[in-house]
Amino acid sequence: MxxxxxxxxxxxxxxxxxxxxxxxxxxxxxxxxxxxxxxxxxxxxxxxxxxxxxxxxxxxxxxxxxxxxxxxxxxxxxxxxxxxxxxxxxxxxxxxxxxxxxxxxxxxxxxxxxxxxxxxxxxxxxxxxxxxxxxxxxxxxxxxxxxxxxxxxxxxxxxxxxxxxxxxxxxxxxLPCHNDSQDSILAQVPVQDIWGIGFRLTPALQGRGIQTAYDLKYADDAVLLKRYGSTLLRTVWELRGTICYPLKTTCSVRKSIVCSRSFGQMVESFTDLMQAVATYTARASEKLREDGLQAGCITVSIRTNRFRPDEKQYRASHSIRLPVPSDDTPTLIQAARQCLEHIYQHGFLYHKAGILLQELTLLSARQQDLFEVPSEHSAVLMKTLDKLNRHHGHGSIRFASEGLTRPWWMKQSHRSPCYSSRWEERPRIQVQAL
DNA sequence: TCTGGGGTCCTAGGACCC
DNA sequence: TCTGGGGTCCTAGGACCC
Structure with missing residues (x-):
């Protein structure tokens, strides 16, 4: 249950x-x-x-x-x-x-x-x-x-x-699963409210006369499988009371880490864009180390503002496979720079950039490389960096490539304090003497 | 002026193998 | 006129979730 x-x-x-x-x-x-x-x-x-x-x-x-x-x-x-x-x-x-x-x-x-x-x-x-x-x-x-x-x-x-x-x-x-009263409840639930039915499937199913959870529960398996694949069929079976998704309690190792943001103001120069990309890479690397992982592949993507159709539009992404998986921020920033050099085009107003780390492997299960020169220095440096940033807040210690003034930084005009996680932002109580 | 960010899973098709 | 069959792996794209 x-x-x-x-x-x-x-x-x-x-x-x-x-x-x-x-x-x-x-x-x-x-x-x-x-x-x-x-x-x-x-x-x-x-x-x-x-x-x-x-x-x-x-x-x-x-x-x-x-x-x-x-x-x-x-x-x-x-x-x-x-x-x-x-x-x-x-x-x-x-x-x-x-x-x-x-x-x-x-x-x-x-x-x-x-x-x-x-x-x-x-x-x-x-x-x-x-x-x-x-x-x-x-x-x-x-x-x-x-x-x-x-x-x-x-x-x-x-x-x-x-x-x-x-x-x-x-x-x-x-109520039992094939009980009329459970069915009458499902008949009140629109098909788009079911977990797993999104904005693409909804009109497709409605077109076949499947409007409610009840309709979907009693739809034809063979048709659904052929037309929409096994994922939808699992949802249908679950509506019938057959467990297709058991409880997942062991936290599985994640497969990718993304850090992407749109800018507070448009960015044109390579330098500014690279600052943003370096900042996002540093943040993603930090997450990587939190989970004890290393990345084997990095992707950088950039795009102009798609909501301004009158401006020249451009979007691109590029990936690099690292020679050896890494969790070292400078190494990853270096790779990110190579990606950006590959896709950057002068003359566009950029609105968003992002980085994606993939081919994640556990540090404890890493494959040694014959030609690798191990760097203990890096591990100590990253550990210290993370400790300082954990204590003083993200970005307290940064790489110079992340920039200092950061005009592209996102707007957050109405952010409330981190009441429960930062000492300096904790709530204060004023007691008035009677 | 101003339109989010971070994930997972599945499938089709191409490239390649013998 | 006729041009194999069975398999794996990778990738891009599409669907979904919050």
Whole structure:
């Protein structure tokens, strides 16, 4: 038996944890560079501010309803996310929790008697809110896909005008999978709300008369497999109660690391562009070392602003395979420079750059190279660098190639403090003497 | 003026092998 | 008129997720 615990309006809820006076205020959180809306509080959703909306398009709504605007603060969200998941792992067991994303976790509840499931989840929900300040919804189902469907329904119930005490938890598991009442619930769920059905599949399925989760559950396997592949078929089987996606608790080694950002202002020169690429490479290398990995391949990509069709457009990327896998920032920056030299074209206004590290291997399982000259010096230097940056914040110690003034740096005009992860930004309490 | 960032998995097709 | 069959590996592109 699976449950999906989903944090409600997560980024907006995080902003409220340390600003309780904003409990009823509409809130939006913006993407890096303050470009578009990536999270909304319930009040902001009710105002009709769409997910992903460009800020300049919803500015009138923001001003009219005095919506509180925040720049994304992923350090804060990551820290609160860890607190929520630690609590789950303590309440259940680390082996029963799969951290699926920054704000969601699948839980294996097969150790509980079915009649206790809902009460257990209610208690978990209450405790999470009390201990972390984050409101959550929980869905229960025989498979992950059904638990996801249930979580969606739980969230809807939680924000009804008069939520009942049982809102915020929804179980599909108290009903057998081929029961009419479970089917009647699935018949209310639009096909695009199912986990795994995206914006491409939705119109294709609708064109075949598949409008709801119920329609998909009873669709023809052979047709779906031939036309759409095995991934969709797994989703269908999960709707029928057959587990195709077991709980993944061992954290698998990741396969790529990306660092890409759009610029605060357009960049034209090679020097400025290289500064950005060096900065992103340094950040990605840091992540690489955090996970004890080395990269065998690096890709650099650059592009102009695709939203300005009247300007000359250009996009390109180039990859280099390193002679020996590396986690050394200078080595990777050097390779990134070669990539950029390969694709840079003078005369364009660049809007975004990114780097991608691939062919990641564990440092502990590295293949020795016959001609390699091992450098212990590098390992010590990188370790020291990471320690300093962990303690004083990202980018406190940088490579000169990352630049000093950095005019291209992203805009973050409304970032809240990292209340819970930086000493100098911790909340202050003023006590007034009576 | 202003439109995100970081991931995974699957499939088709080409290149190559014997 | 007719031009093998079976296999692996790699890559690009497309789909999805949050």
């Amino acid at each position: 699976f449950a999906l615990l989903d944090c409600n309006n997560f980024f907006a809820s995080c902003e409220r944890v340390f600003r309780p006076e904003l409990a009823k205020t509409p809130i939006v959180v913006l993407s890096n560079n303050d470009g578009c809306v990536i999270a909304r509080s319930q009040e902001a959703k009710a105002l009709g501010i769409a997910m992903g909306a460009a800020v300049h398009l919803v500015r009138p709504l923001i001003q009219r309803y005095q919506v509180r605007v925040f720049s994304a603060n992923f350090e804060l969200y990551g820290d609160l996310s860890n607190r929520v998941f630690s609590l789950l792992q303590e309440s259940l067991s680390p082996k029963a929790v799969e951290i699926y994303s920054i704000d969601e976790a699948f839980l294996d509840l097969s150790m509980l008697e079915p009649r206790l499931l809902v009460d257990f989840c209610q208690e978990l929900r209450r405790q999470t809110h009390q201990w972390t300040g984050i409101p959550v919804s929980i869905g229960i189902g025989q498979t992950k896909t059904l638990a996801k469907v249930a979580a969606g329904l739980a969230k809807k119930n939680a924000y009804k005008p008069n939520p009942s005490t049982h809102s915020g938890v929804f179980s599909l598991a108290t």
